Amino acid sequence: MSVRVGVIGATGAVGQRLIQQLAPHDDFEIAALTASESSAGKPYSEAAKWRASGPIPDGVGDVTVVETDPSAVGDDVDLLFSSLPSSVGERVEPAFAEAGYVVSSNSSNGRLDDDVPLVIPEVNADHVDLIEVQRDERGWDGALLKNPNCSTITMVPPLAALDDAFGLESVTVSTLQAVSGAGYDGVTSMEIIDNVLPHIGGEETKMETETCKLLGGFDGAELSWHDVEVSASCNRVPTLDGHLENVWAETAEDAGPAEAEQAFRDMPSVDLPSAPEQLIHVHEDPNRPQPRLDRDAEGGQAISVGPVQETPDGILFDSLAHNTIRGAAGASVLNGELLLERGYL
Numbered sequence: 001m002s003v004r005v006g007v008i009g010a011t012g013a014v015g016q017r018l019i020q021q022l023a024p025h026d027d028f029e030i031a032a033l034t035a036s037e038s039s040a041g042k043p044y045s046e047a048a049k050w051r052a053s054g055p056i057p058d059g060v061g062d063v064t065v066v067e068t069d070p071s072a073v074g075d076d077v078d079l080l081f082s083s084l085p086s087s088v089g090e091r092v093e094p095a096f097a098e099a100g101y102v103v104s105s106n107s108s109n110g111r112l113d114d115d116v117p118l119v120i121p122e123v124n125a126d127h128v129d130l131i132e133v134q135r136d137e138r139g140w141d142g143a144l145l146k147n148p149n150c151s152t153i154t155m156v157p158p159l160a161a162l163d164d165a166f167g168l169e170s171v172t173v174s175t176l177q178a179v180s181g182a183g184y185d186g187v188t189s190m191e192i193i194d195n196v197l198p199h200i201g202g203e204e205t206k207m208e209t210e211t212c213k214l215l216g217g218f219d220g221a222e223l224s225w226h227d228v229e230v231s232a233s234c235n236r237v238p239t240l241d242g243h244l245e246n247v248w249a250e251t252a253e254d255a256g257p258a259e260a261e262q263a264f265r266d267m268p269s270v271d272l273p274s275a276p277e278q279l280i281h282v283h284e285d286p287n288r289p290q291p292r293l294d295r296d297a298e299g300g301q302a303i304s305v306g307p308v309q310e311t312p313d314g315i316l317f318d319s320l321a322h323n324t325i326r327g328a329a330g331a332s333v334l335n336g337e338l339l340l341e342r343g344y345l
């Protein structure tokens with residue numbers, strides 16, 4: 001039997017991607033869609049300015065959007081996927097968890113809280129059991145689980161592979177991030193056409209902190225953060241989807257390019273319905289990965305890296321992920337599948 005799910009913040013860029021991922025899903029059935037007051041009461045097809053490729057999936061356009069409030073979402077919905085602005089998520093996600101819903105969220109609020117699991121299933125699936133601690137501390141019947149920022153998720157799986165094989169000491173990263181990462185109303189065409197924006201507010205700090213939490217350990221009671229030093233510089237470029245990142249990594253044990261590439265190839269995926277078969281695709285062509293050519297690898301769930309180069313202090317490689325799929329909606333759905341597999345629904 002499929003789990004009845006809702007999408008809170010269903011009309012936005014990530015919400016639309018969530019609907020594309022959830023509508024054909026065998027284990028999940030879309031049963032509720034929420035957005036802001038101005039969308040509530042309208043059919044989804046009217047409330048959402050549908051901009052995702054392809055039509056609105058069958059049966060979704062007629063669903064009436066409701067307010068983002070626990071009293072407006074049915075009791076028979078167990079799992080909510082959240083794609084709300086973080087200022088809204090901060091207010092309503094705990095209220096949903098308190099009301100008994102399990103929330104798999106994209107929003108940045110609470111990602112660094114000690115009792116909130118921040119999870120990439122292929123990297124730190126064991127952190128999901130932090131929910132037990134969260135329920136004890138907060139007295140919730142529901143739960144709140146987060147996926148990381150889209151720029152963090154683009155580099156962390158290859159970094160986890162390096163950490164497992166050689167130990168990771170420091171990381172410097174420079175990003176080239178697609179405009180969809182800012183949401184539909186994020187950057188205007190006048191700002192981004194023929195241009196690069198050399199700063200994305202708050203993004204550098206997210207990459208620097210979330211990476212340490214994701215790569216940290218969990219002993220069943222407490223998280224210990226990894227002590228890797230991360231320095232990030234984030235740039236917005238005029239691509240539509242797909243974040244490309246130049247990553248310099250220093251490892252404890254020497255890792256040559258061939259060994260690092262082998263570690264990437266050997267990084268296992270997980271046995272969840274939306275997981276890619278090969279988590280990290282390693283390209284031999286120095287002109288790859290490219291956003292337009294590689295963002296859709298394995299339905300947008302795989303990470304693509306280019307050939308590894310040696311530097312005076314370590315290694316350098318390019319990493320690419322689809323920011324609204326692997327970096328957002330697809331990441332939340334994978335976390336929803338993990339929650340189901342681990343018996344949290």
Ligand code: NAP
Nearest residue numbers: 009010011012013014035036039083084086107181183328
């Ligand atoms: P977006 O396009 O602006 O969509 C925001 C959604 O939230 C819409 O459904 C909107 O509904 C709803 N909303 C806004 N204010 C609300 C309120 N006061 N009460 C209830 N609902 C409200 O944003 P997005 O790009 O999809 O991003 C959503 C979240 O995911 C953000 O926290 C973002 O940081 C995070 N994220 C985004 C990406 C990405 O690549 N875009 C990646 C990772 C994480 P209306 O249509 O009714 O206004």
